[in-house]
Structures are given as C-alpha cells and as structure tokens.
Amino acid sequence: MDSSAITATSPTDRDTDVLSATETQLRACFVLGLGGDAAQYRLFLHGLGSHLRAYLRRRLPRAQADVEDILQETLLAVHNARHTYRDDQPLTAWVHAIARYKLMDFFRAHARREALHEPFEDDGSLFVQSDVEPADARRDVGRLLDALPDRHRLPIVFVKLQGLSVAEAAQRCGISESAVKVGVHRGLKALAARIRGSS
Amino acid sequence: MKTDDFIAMLANEAPPVDRRAPGRRFALALLLGFAAATVLMAAGLGLRPDLAAAIHLPMFWLRISFAACIGLAALWLTLRLSRPGVRIGARWASLAAPIAVAWVGMAVVLAGAPHGTRVALLLGHTWRVCPILIALLSTPTFLAMLWAVRGMAPVRPRVTGAAVGVLAGATATVAYCLHCPEMSPAFWSTWYLLGMAIPGAVGALIGPRALRW
Numbered sequence: 001m002d003s004s005a006i007t008a009t010s011p012t013d014r015d016t017d018v019l020s021a022t023e024t025q026l027r028a029c030f031v032l033g034l035g036g037d038a039a040q041y042r043l044f045l046h047g048l049g050s051h052l053r054a055y056l057r058r059r060l061p062r063a064q065a066d067v068e069d070i071l072q073e074t075l076l077a078v079h080n081a082r083h084t085y086r087d088d089q090p091l092t093a094w095v096h097a098i099a100r101y102k103l104m105d106f107f108r109a110h111a112r113r114e115a116l117h118e119p120f121e122d123d124g125s126l127f128v129q130s131d132v133e134p135a136d137a138r139r140d141v142g143r144l145l146d147a148l149p150d151r152h153r154l155p156i157v158f159v160k161l162q163g164l165s166v167a168e169a170a171q172r173c174g175i176s177e178s179a180v181k182v183g184v185h186r187g188l189k190a191l192a193a194r195i196r197g198s199s
Numbered sequence: 200m201k202t203d204d205f206i207a208m209l210a211n212e213a214p215p216v217d218r219r220a221p222g223r224r225f226a227l228a229l230l231l232g233f234a235a236a237t238v239l240m241a242a243g244l245g246l247r248p249d250l251a252a253a254i255h256l257p258m259f260w261l262r263i264s265f266a267a268c269i270g271l272a273a274l275w276l277t278l279r280l281s282r283p284g285v286r287i288g289a290r291w292a293s294l295a296a297p298i299a300v301a302w303v304g305m306a307v308v309l310a311g312a313p314h315g316t317r318v319a320l321l322l323g324h325t326w327r328v329c330p331i332l333i334a335l336l337s338t339p340t341f342l343a344m345l346w347a348v349r350g351m352a353p354v355r356p357r358v359t360g361a362a363v364g365v366l367a368g369a370t371a372t373v374a375y376c377l378h379c380p381e382m383s384p385a386f387w388s389t390w391y392l393l394g395m396a397i398p399g400a401v402g403a404l405i406g407p408r409a410l411r412w
Binding site for chain 2: 033034035036038039041042045046049053068071072075076077079080081082083084085086087089090093094095096097098100101
C-alpha cells in the first residue's frame, strides 16, 4: 500500500489518505533538503527509495534483479533534477514523471540487450528457425524491434519480452487492450516479413 | 553499491539549490539567441530601407505581434515541458490561438481582395526565400535553448524539441520582421508560419537524442 504515493491509478479513500500523508511528509523533507539540510534530504531519499522500490518491483515482475539498479538510477535522476521541482506542484507528480521516464529508458535498453533471454511462447517459432549465431540474432532482434513504430514495438516489448498481461500493457501504453493485441500481432507479422526480406 | 550507501553519498553531495538558476539560464539563452538573430539579420540581410516609416503602420506591429505571441506561447510551453510532471493539456491552445486569429485575418483579406490579386497577396515577392531565411536565423536561439533545456529534465523530449524549435523560429521571425518588406497578412500568416515550422520539425526530429538525460 505504501507504493500508492507514486501510482496514478484511481485511489480509494484510504489510499488517498496515505497518499496525501506521504506527499506532505516527503515534501517537507525534500523542501528542507533543497535549502541545504542534508539530514532532511537523506530522510527524503530514504522514504522515496522505499516507495520507488515497491513501484519498480510491481512493474518489473521478470527483472527483480534489476530493481536495485534502476532504483539507484532513478534516485540519481531525482537528485540531479531536484532544481526542476516547482513549489506549486505536487511532489508525487514530479517524482512519478521522473520514475516513469527512467523506467521507459530501461525498457528500451532492456529490449535491445536482452531480447532473446526471454521466452517467446508460441510465437517463438519465428525466431527459432533462424540459424545465425545467438549473439548476432540478439543484436538483430533489437535492431528489428527498433525499426517498428511504437504502437507495435511497445506491445511486443511489454507482452512478449516483459511478460506483462495484455491489460497491464494496455495501461502502460495508454491504449486499449484490443489495440495491444493488434499491435503484437501486426508487429510480429512485420518482423517476420522483415526477416524473410533480409535473408 | 548498496542503496543505503548510495543514498548517503547523494545526501552528502547536496548543497543548497539555487531555485532561480533555471530562470536565469532560460533568459540568457533567449536574449543571446534573439541578439544573434538580429545581428545576423542586420548584417546579412539589412534592415528594410523604409523602416522609419513602416513603424508607424499598424500592420507592422500586427505582424510582429503575430510572431511574438507564438514565441511567448512556445516559451511558456517549453518552460513547462522542461520540468517533470507539469501538465500541458489545454495549454496547447495558446499556440493555436495566434495562428487561428491570423488565418481569420488572411481569410478576410483574401475574400475582400479584387479577383486576380489574391495569388499576388499570398505569394508576395519573397515567398521562396522567406521560410528558409527564418529557419536560418532561428539557429542561434535553437542551439541556446537546447542548451538551457538540457540543464532541466524534459520527460517528453520529442515534444520539447518541437517547442524549442517553434520558439527559436518565432524569435527569428521577430528579427526578420525588421527586414521583410511584405505586409499582407495573407503572406505572413503563411510563410512566417512555415519558417517557424521548419525549426519546429527539426526539434521534433532531434529532441529524443539531443534532450536525453
């Protein structure tokens, strides 16, 4: 429940209370930290860190090992961008935007780097037939995925590589569930066509 | 490194933040960019010879305020886009409003013009070079504003790049107004706008790379 501070999903009344309490508390520490109070700033980073950890764990069910890395990267981003916070702005919105930006960054890099480490389920036959070296193939899949438009690439990355459900992927991309399914289907088709075309 | 150690390290490197530094950086970038565009225009193209007479015409000021309004809107949006979690939403209308007003003006002028003169009103004498010159003059502001925004944290780099481009284009257009002899709203609400759209498109193209952080 403590992670509700950095999610944007319609909160219930109890969540709202927790959320506003966290917001008030963290914001007070943060503003004092901006003024140069290192102890308060450390309290803020600690509080934020535990919220972010829960947030990242839920969003990276297949990459728990990466959670601490991304957490530190996000904390560093928050630290480096702390002068961009506006006093009239909810701290939650500011932090959430940074966390989402860093998470998307990770998804992009991860999709390129790790594409072939993830199981492909029933669509795997497409790639299994390839006879090139695994290292080449991994690089090529990343490159092929990069060539797809976001509406096809993101559903594939989320559903096929990250192993999210269609509903989660739809929420993440901000499109409907059927659009995610269509995106996966058409994206894989386009990938197949590209592979046939280049071999 | 353990996250707790990492946090301790960050907290030890946290001097007080100067909250007005971003504002100064943006102001510096905009002033330098506008000054450079004006100098480039004066040196390369020259002020229009009848400038002293032209500044008494309402149309001269209407034309400059078209560019200035777009520039102000683009500046406002750029400032918001360079901070995480600040929404834009309906504020895009601030950019659309001056364009809509100018296009209504263009429609009125063209509708009232005698048959056969409309194309001349629209094309003027300089339509071939006008957008290109504006795009060239926008370069200093474009680079300076990219530098300023890179010191912030834009989470939508493509859109931010486009806003920076339009802002640079509008700044260049204000300077270009001191050179350009064309006074018809049909001319400037078309070709000036195209001139601003070119750096806008460039900004959208390079934003994801240039504004990564």
